[in-house]
């Protein structure tokens with residue numbers, strides 16, 4: 001297999017939520033491989049700065065287009081603008097998303113649930129819907145950003161986790177539909193990745209340092225992942241190196257799904273009870 005840069009140079013992609021965090025990490029990996037990238041998000045100042053920084057790397061070009069992914073007409077305009085600008089579309093990365101306030105489902109407002117669905121899940125659907133006709137022409141690929149929470153669940157994330165589970169189901173269905181057109185559709189399930197999303201979560205807890213340490217230990221690698229590491233996985237999935245991979249949800253999580261969340265999060269109390277019971281039965 002030829003080097004990935006040789007295979008991807010001159011190809012074009014759209015990355016939603018590309019002005020920061022994981023989306024930026026994806027755009028960086030693509031530009032470093034010589035691709036042309038349109039990043040999209042709502043905060044225009046951050047978007048334009050990010051695009052200028054990536055173009056300055058001197059490999060591929062990066063441009064910014066304002067877009068709110070919860071608005072289908074804006075997602076259509078985004079895809080059309082990328083095709084107009086680059087003359088083609090080879091990759092669509094549906095990544096934009098957010099975490100609403102943590103509440104038990106019974107305390108979550110209907111509006112909050114609907115809003116997170118509109119952005120995280122429906123936004124990714126719009127991206128797929130509008131990109132697919134162009135991707136069929138280039139035999140391109142889609143990467144949808146899910147989350148490890150789609151695999152393991154987490155308390156007080158009913159809305160967010162629903163969207164991330166839905167993204168895996170959407171990905172599987174589209175992978176079947178689009179296989180006959182030569183378009184591959186995959187998802188990524190990031191674990192704990194150090195981005196603004198995580199830093200904002202840190203601000204909400206009583207002891208941010210302890211929270212950060214605990215998050216590092218979610219992963220069996222003992223640290224959070226980086227946006228660049230997710231970007232590398234996205235580049236791989238878009239590329240011919242992944243030519244026989246479709247419909248998968250790839251964990252980029254340092255193995256955190258293997259037991260650490262139950263240990264540190266949901267079942268702390270019941271684990272403590274079990275230890276007490278065990279000690280009691282030995283005495």
Ligand SMILES: NC(=O)c1ccc[n+]([C@@H]2O[C@H](COP(=O)([O-])OP(=O)(O)OC[C@H]3O[C@@H](n4cnc5c(N)ncnc54)[C@H](OP(=O)(O)O)[C@@H]3O)[C@@H](O)[C@H]2O)c1
Pocket residue numbers: 016017018019020021022023040041042043044046067068069070095096097098119145146147148189190191192193194195196197198
């Ligand atoms: N960090 C993690 O540990 C982690 C783990 C699992 C999954 N993920 C997923 O990875 C994706 C990226 O998250 P991140 O960690 O990189 O968070 P982040 O740094 O907060 O980035 C989120 C991005 O989404 C954009 N965005 C949010 N709402 C949008 C909307 N309505 N329309 C357009 N863009 C919107 C934001 O830009 P604007 O605010 O300017 O619009 C920003 O670019 C999300 O889907 C998240 O669920 C993250």
